[in-house]
Amino acid sequence: MSMQTRHPRVNSSWLAILFFLATVVSATHAQLLIVRQNAPRAGEIATQQIGGAGWFTSYGFVGALRCTKDVPTYSGFVKRTDAIVGVRIRKGTLVDFMQVECAPLEPAARGGLTWQQANMYNGGWAGNSQGGYMSRFTNCPLGYVISGFKAIYAGGNNFLSDIRFECSQISGSGIHSSPMGFQKYFQITTNSNRQWISWYAGDTAIRSYSLGYNAYAIAKAVPDTIDLAPRTQLKPESACTDGGAAALSVAVGTDVSLTGPHQVVQAFQMFCYGGTTDEIKADPYLDPFEHGN
Numbered sequence: 001m002s003m004q005t006r007h008p009r010v011n012s013s014w015l016a017i018l019f020f021l022a023t024v025v026s027a028t029h030a031q032l033l034i035v036r037q038n039a040p041r042a043g044e045i046a047t048q049q050i051g052g053a054g055w056f057t058s059y060g061f062v063g064a065l066r067c068t069k070d071v072p073t074y075s076g077f078v079k080r081t082d083a084i085v086g087v088r089i090r091k092g093t094l095v096d097f098m099q100v101e102c103a104p105l106e107p108a109a110r111g112g113l114t115w116q117q118a119n120m121y122n123g124g125w126a127g128n129s130q131g132g133y134m135s136r137f138t139n140c141p142l143g144y145v146i147s148g149f150k151a152i153y154a155g156g157n158n159f160l161s162d163i164r165f166e167c168s169q170i171s172g173s174g175i176h177s178s179p180m181g182f183q184k185y186f187q188i189t190t191n192s193n194r195q196w197i198s199w200y201a202g203d204t205a206i207r208s209y210s211l212g213y214n215a216y217a218i219a220k221a222v223p224d225t226i227d228l229a230p231r232t233q234l235k236p237e238s239a240c241t242d243g244g245a246a247a248l249s250v251a252v253g254t255d256v257s258l259t260g261p262h263q264v265v266q267a268f269q270m271f272c273y274g275g276t277t278d279e280i281k282a283d284p285y286l287d288p289f290e291h292g293n
Contacts, residue, residue: 038062043185044246044271047238048278050151052251052267054158060254060263064247064271065124067102080104081184084123084146084245085115086139087165089132094255095160095265096131100124100146100248101139105173105186113170113186114143126250128263136199136206140167144195147188148239149270150280157282159255160268166239169193174243185243185273194239236282242274 040046052059067082086101100123103115120139140146148166153159168188198205253266270276 038064038249038251040249040271041246043273045274045276046249047149047270047272047276048236048281049267049269050153050163050236050282051158051160051265052253053282054155057158057253057266059251059266061126061252062250063124063126064249065098065100065126066247067100067123069102069104069121082123083115083170083186084248085120085144085167086137087146087248088122088125088135088137089163089265090127090129090135091132091162093161094154095127095163095268096263097127097129098125098248098250098265098268101137105170108143112143113173116142124247126252127265131262131264134201134206136201138165138197138199140197141195144169144193145186145188145244147194147244147272148237149268150196150235150237151268151282152235153282159253159264159266163268164196164199166194166196168240168244170244185246187242187273188240188244190241235280236278237280238270238276238278240270240272240275241277243272245270246273247271 067084068079069082070077071080082102082104084100085103088097088099088101089095090097101120102123103117103120105113105115108114117139144167146165147168150164150166151160152162154161168190170186171189172187174185174187200206247270249269249271250265251267252263254261255264255266
């Protein structure tokens with residue numbers, strides 16, 4: 001009697017379920033990694049995370065980009081918390097570098113609070129300061145602070161491809177206690193006094209979204225939009241609801257391309273004072289480069 005080797009049958013539906021569960025676990029692990037290494041401070045709430053949802057994700061740096069400055073007092077130096085009023089990045093197909101632009105607030109002539117361009121300074125940064133094809137910056141109008149963002153991701157929400165920021169008008173300031181000492185926050189209006197801000201290179205407005213080196217200049221008269229892509233993109237969007245951005249939380253990972261591995265700002269989220277809203281959520285199973293929304 002001849003012996004026949006029997007091969008066990010594998011149900012394709014079970015394979016699909018296992019693949020789905022493995023993907024969820026991987027994405028959840030990557031996002032928990034950021035939370036464990038860089039949790040919001042007391043009184044701060046984190047928005048959704050963009051990027052970092054891929055397999056075997058590891059980071060060379062995880063931290064919060066904040067606006068703090070040592071100022072002299074009669075008893076020595078103390079850390080002052082200032083407002084995030086702008087952002088500077090470098091990017092090619094992905095965001096390579098990110099830095100917050102800071103300014104101390106002061107009373108406005110007609111009441112309320114404002115800030116002055118002459119008092120701006122560079123705050124925390126992360127990523128490859130020489131990466132990308134073009135350095136760009138964006139600033140809020142005077143009397144406004146960074147309070148929201150919309151982004152484009154790549155690779156199943158594994159990388160941050162592009163980002164644009166929103167500003168809200170300052171309505172007041174306050175102090176709350178935190179493990180790090182006294183943390184200052186800046187209240188914002190949540191009505192129509194919000195606006196999206198353009199990216200600039202020098203004195204010239206540039207496209208908010210571009211692939212690779214095609215981040216060329218356009219006339220200031222042309223409205224800046226993150227929709228200037230080959231097709232409509234899925235654009236996750238989040239905003240602060242009570243106070244302006246306390247920090248931009250980032251994780252620096254490695255992208256392997258034809259030119260070799262290089263550092264990028266792989267994952268991003270915003271820490272807000274008081275509360276947040278994720279108006280459009282990222283979907284790791286919908287790659288915006290392949291499936292328009």
